[in-house]
Amino acid sequence: MSKAPKPVFVCQECGSQSAKWLGRCPDCDAWNSFVEERAVEPSAGGGGLAAGGHRYSMPGGTGGAKKYADIENSDTARLTTGIDEFDRVLGGGIVPGSLVLLGGEPGIGKSTLLLQAAANFARVHGPVLYASGEESEHQVKSRGERLGVGDAPLFLLAETCVERILEEIGRVRPRLLVVDSIQTVFSLKFQSAPGSIGQVREAATQFLFTAKGHDLPTFLVGHVTKDGALAGPKVLEHVVDTVLYFEGERHHSHRVVRAIKNRFGAISELGVFEMTGGGLRPVPNPSQMFLAERPTATPGSAVLCCVEGSRPLLVEVQALVSTATYGTARRMAVGIDSGRVSLLLAVLEKRAGLVLVGEDVYVNIAGGMSLDEPAADLAVIAALASSVRNRPIVQGTAVFGEVGLGGEVRGVPQAPLRLREARQLGFTRVVLPASNLDDDSRQQADDAGTTLVGVRHVGEALDVLLG
Ligand code: TYD
Ligand code: MG
Numbered sequence: 001m002s003k004a005p006k007p008v009f010v011c012q013e014c015g016s017q018s019a020k021w022l023g024r025c026p027d028c029d030a031w032n033s034f035v036e037e038r039a040v041e042p043s044a045g046g047g048g049l050a051a052g053g054h055r056y057s058m059p060g061g062t063g064g065a066k067k068y069a070d071i072e073n074s075d076t077a078r079l080t081t082g083i084d085e086f087d088r089v090l091g092g093g094i095v096p097g098s099l100v101l102l103g104g105e106p107g108i109g110k111s112t113l114l115l116q117a118a119a120n121f122a123r124v125h126g127p128v129l130y131a132s133g134e135e136s137e138h139q140v141k142s143r144g145e146r147l148g149v150g151d152a153p154l155f156l157l158a159e160t161c162v163e164r165i166l167e168e169i170g171r172v173r174p175r176l177l178v179v180d181s182i183q184t185v186f187s188l189k190f191q192s193a194p195g196s197i198g199q200v201r202e203a204a205t206q207f208l209f210t211a212k213g214h215d216l217p218t219f220l221v222g223h224v225t226k227d228g229a230l231a232g233p234k235v236l237e238h239v240v241d242t243v244l245y246f247e248g249e250r251h252h253s254h255r256v257v258r259a260i261k262n263r264f265g266a267i268s269e270l271g272v273f274e275m276t277g278g279g280l281r282p283v284p285n286p287s288q289m290f291l292a293e294r295p296t297a298t299p300g301s302a303v304l305c306c307v308e309g310s311r312p313l314l315v316e317v318q319a320l321v322s323t324a325t326y327g328t329a330r331r332m333a334v335g336i337d338s339g340r341v342s343l344l345l346a347v348l349e350k351r352a353g354l355v356l357v358g359e360d361v362y363v364n365i366a367g368g369m370s371l372d373e374p375a376a377d378l379a380v381i382a383a384l385a386s387s388v389r390n391r392p393i394v395q396g397t398a399v400f401g402e403v404g405l406g407g408e409v410r411g412v413p414q415a416p417l418r419l420r421e422a423r424q425l426g427f428t429r430v431v432l433p434a435s436n437l438d439d440d441s442r443q444q445a446d447d448a449g450t451t452l453v454g455v456r457h458v459g460e461a462l463d464v465l466l467g
Contacts, residue, residue: 009034012197015235037198038191079175079217082120085273085282086113088311089244089257091265094121094176097215098264099208101182101236102257103222104246109255109273109280110221111135113246114178115144116279117219121176122152129174133160133184133194147279160194162187162203166210174216179207181221182236197235204239237261249368254289255280256369259309269309287314287425290367296395300387302465303398303427304379305418306371312414312421314398316366317376319383324360335365336380337372344380344403351407352381352458354388375412377403378431381458382465391466394429398422399465401433407458411435416444423448431455431464 009018012035014028022034078093087093090100104110115130122128132140137156144154155172159165162185169177179185186194187202204220211218222236224245237243243261248254257271272286283289291314295301300319305312317336324330333341341363348354363380365371378401386393393399400418402410415436422430427450434454445452455461 007036007038010037010197015197015201035192035196037196079121079125081117082124083113083117083280083282085271086117086257089259089265089269089271089309090242091259091262091269094217095241095264096217097212098242099204099211099218099220099240100242100244101220101222101240102244102246103224105224105250107250108246108248109275110246111140111180112143112147112275113257113273113280114180114219114221115140115149116147118176118178119144119147119149119152119154122154126175127153127155127172128176128178129155129157129165129169129172130178130180131157131159131165131168131185132180133158134180146277160185162206166206169210169214169216177207177210177216177218179203179218179220181223183223201235201239204236208239247368247370252368254283254367266309270311270313287312287421290315290369291425294366297392299390299392300383302379302383302386302393303422304371304376305398305400305422305430306373306375307414307417308373312417313369314421314425314427315369315371317379317383318364318366319380319387320362321356321359321384321387324358329358330360330362332361333363335368335370336363336376340377341380343405344377345384347403347405347407347458348381348384352385352462354385356388359388373412374402374410375400375418377401378409378433378458378461382431382461385462386466389466393465394467396426396428397431397465398427398429399431399461401431401436401455401461403458409433409455409457409461416441419445419450419452423450429453431461 009021011025011028011030011033013030013033014025016025016027024031025033078095080087080093102110118128118130136158140156157168182200182204183195185203186199187206190199190202192198207218207220210216241263245258245260247256247258253275255273255275259267259269261267272283273280274283294316302317304315304317306315331338331342345356345361349356379399381403382393382399400412402412404410411433415432419430419441429451431453434456437452437454442452453464455464
């Protein structure tokens with residue numbers, strides 16, 4: 001007879017383990033995060049494809065070490081999802097055998113996007129298994145009707161038991177698996193509740209083995225908590241090949257899917273969608289959409305050329321500086337790091353002579369975008385100064401560049417890409433770091449009739465921008 005399994009307490013925030021319950025996690029300092037989890041002896045576990053413990057070999061692997069030069073360079077063929085914006089975030093389509101996590105707040109469109117992708121995929125590449133632990137087959141179907149799934153070989157399974165899903169894989173032999181969501185499934189090998197860190201890790205690991213062992217690309221849906229973290233298990237991000245997040249606000253119709261980690265492509269890659277009555281539609285020209293409602297000739301608005309992954313985007317940076325009526329002045333930033341905004345405010349005071357003490361400062365990236373590129377600095381500075389001086393930025397002008405603490409404007413990567421996007425959207429003047437001005441970009445700008453103004457210092461930039 002086998003011994004009863006020892007109880008182990010696991011921190012639900014970071015996965016740290018302890019033999020006894022602790023009030024505070026010694027690793028991540030979270031309070032009251034330890035939960036008892038019991039592993040079931042391996043022999044008692046359900047069958048399925050992943051049975052046999054945690055050993056697996058990669059497809060084509062012989063087990064032994066191979067010399068680098070002898071390994072064939074199999075340029076992994078990408079499988080298209082039929083949705084070009086989604087393929088783009090994935091780095092050019094689905095890589096066979098990859099495990100992808102799609103995170104996002106409830107109701108943002110995870111199930112909708114994956115159902116659309118699953119149907120398209122099934123039509124082209126063969127059967128797809130969509131395992132839903134959240135909705136019944138009827139619910140998924142009624143959504144599918146709106147999305148025009150039609151007669152694609154799509155198999156729906158309302159199931160939360162990992163071993164059952166794996167069994168069904170053996171039966172259906174799908175080319176793609178979708179698990180909606182990882183927090184609702186549980187493995188028989190664990191006694192703790194679905195959604196606990198042990199369960200989530202175990203289930204994800206089993207799906208990982210199946211994905212690698214059977215070359216079965218797998219999408220896992222993951223819920224996100226209010227503060228933007230993947231609910232509980234950060235551990236998931238390490239297990240999977242690719243982590244995608246849905247961004248944007250539910251109140252806006254557009255949605256942004258961003259790659260946070262990608263073993264097979266660029267990170268920060270963006271896909272932009274619009275939620276319509278018939279599901280998510282790719283937005284062919286996101287810059288146009290982000291600039292659609294931009295006020296012209298209004299102080300405090302600057303157009304920035306940023307680059308997300310391999311995609312140039314024009315977005316509007318808005319600033320409002322107004323005298324604080326009582327108490328300490330407020331500083332608020334939406335869509336951009338508020339620490340960075342404070343730093344830029346200090347640069348403006350010290351290096352450009354603006355007086356900001358006692359002023360409320362609000363900075364917002366229009367359209368719900370979030371930016372973390374230093375190239376946004378100059379646009380933030382421009383919007384702030386424009387609001388303080390109550391002068392609009394000269395029409396038809398776009399801007400980019402990093403700003404240092406000395407007030408110097410520094411060069412940024414991918415300047416030609418940014419300039420091209422600005423030209424395409426009809427901007428006639430671009431203010432950029434002087435070090436980004438080379439003969440090539442000058443020539444191109446001349447041909448297109450765009451004026452490029454290279455600047456070295458914020459003071460110089462403000463003179464040019466505010467006229
Ligand atoms: P859903 O994919 O269920 O979100 P998640 O799986 O991330 O929780 O998206 C649900 C939202 O999308 C819901 O508010 C309704 C809306 N929606 C549309 O506007 N059009 C559609 O065609 C569909 C299917 C959903
Ligand atoms: Mg859902």
